[in-house]
Amino acid sequence: MEKTNTIITIGRQFGSAGREIGYKVAKDLGIKLYDKEMLARAAKESGLCEELFETHDEKPTNSFLYSLVMDTYSLGYSSGSYADMPINHKVFLAQFDAIKKIASEGPCILVGRCADYALEDNENLLSVFIHADLDARIRRIARIYDLTDAKAKDMIMKTDKKRASYYNYYSNKKWGSAESYHMSLDSSVLGIDGTAEAIEKLVELKERDSNKKL
Structure with a gap:
C-alpha cells in the first residue's frame, strides 16, 4: 500500500x-x-525506436535551421499530421503522452524531461527542483566519473545548458527558475538524506492541506 497519492516531479542541476x-x-x-x-515506455507506446529517445534525451533541437529545414520538408506532405513532424517534436510528444499515462496509473516520481510541464494541471502534482553549490557538484561529478575538477565543471556546464535549452524550448517556463516549480531545494545545504526528508515532509503537508480543502 503506497503512503501517498502524490506525483512528484524532480528537475535537477x-x-x-x-x-x-x-x-x-x-x-x-x-x-x-x-x-x-x-x-522506454514512450518508445514502446509510440512505435518509434528507443535509440531516437536516447539521442534526443533532454537535448534541445539540433538547431533552429535543422527544425526549419525539417518543417519545410514536411510541408510537402499532408501538412499538420503527426507523421510529418520533425523527429524531435515526435519524440517530445510521445514522451509527453507517456508521462501523462504513467501519472494516470498512480503516485510515482518522474525525473526531468519536462514532466512538471506535462502534468501541470494534475492536482496531485508536487514539482521540485534540486540545485546545489557549484563546488559541491564539481566534487561529486569528479568523484563519480573520475574526472579532473576542470573536466567535471565542463561536463556540468554542458549538461545543464542542454537541460535548460530543452526545458525552455518545450515548456512555457524557465528551467531552474523558482516560479517554475512548487519548491526549490539546495542539496548542498540539506544533504542527500535531508533533501529527501524535506520532499517527504512537503508531500505530507500537501496531502494534509488538500484533505482540508475537500
Whole structure:
C-alpha cells in the first residue's frame, strides 16, 4: 500500500544528486521512480525506436535551421499530421503522452524531461527542483566519473545548458527558475538524506492541506 497519492516531479542541476534523492524518496514512500524508463515506455507506446529517445534525451533541437529545414520538408506532405513532424517534436510528444499515462496509473516520481510541464494541471502534482553549490557538484561529478575538477565543471556546464535549452524550448517556463516549480531545494545545504526528508515532509503537508480543502 503506497503512503501517498502524490506525483512528484524532480528537475535537477547536473551533480545535485537529484536522481539519488528521488530514489530515496521513492523507496521511503513505496512508489516507483521513472528516469530513463520514461524513454522506454514512450518508445514502446509510440512505435518509434528507443535509440531516437536516447539521442534526443533532454537535448534541445539540433538547431533552429535543422527544425526549419525539417518543417519545410514536411510541408510537402499532408501538412499538420503527426507523421510529418520533425523527429524531435515526435519524440517530445510521445514522451509527453507517456508521462501523462504513467501519472494516470498512480503516485510515482518522474525525473526531468519536462514532466512538471506535462502534468501541470494534475492536482496531485508536487514539482521540485534540486540545485546545489557549484563546488559541491564539481566534487561529486569528479568523484563519480573520475574526472579532473576542470573536466567535471565542463561536463556540468554542458549538461545543464542542454537541460535548460530543452526545458525552455518545450515548456512555457524557465528551467531552474523558482516560479517554475512548487519548491526549490539546495542539496548542498540539506544533504542527500535531508533533501529527501524535506520532499517527504512537503508531500505530507500537501496531502494534509488538500484533505482540508475537500
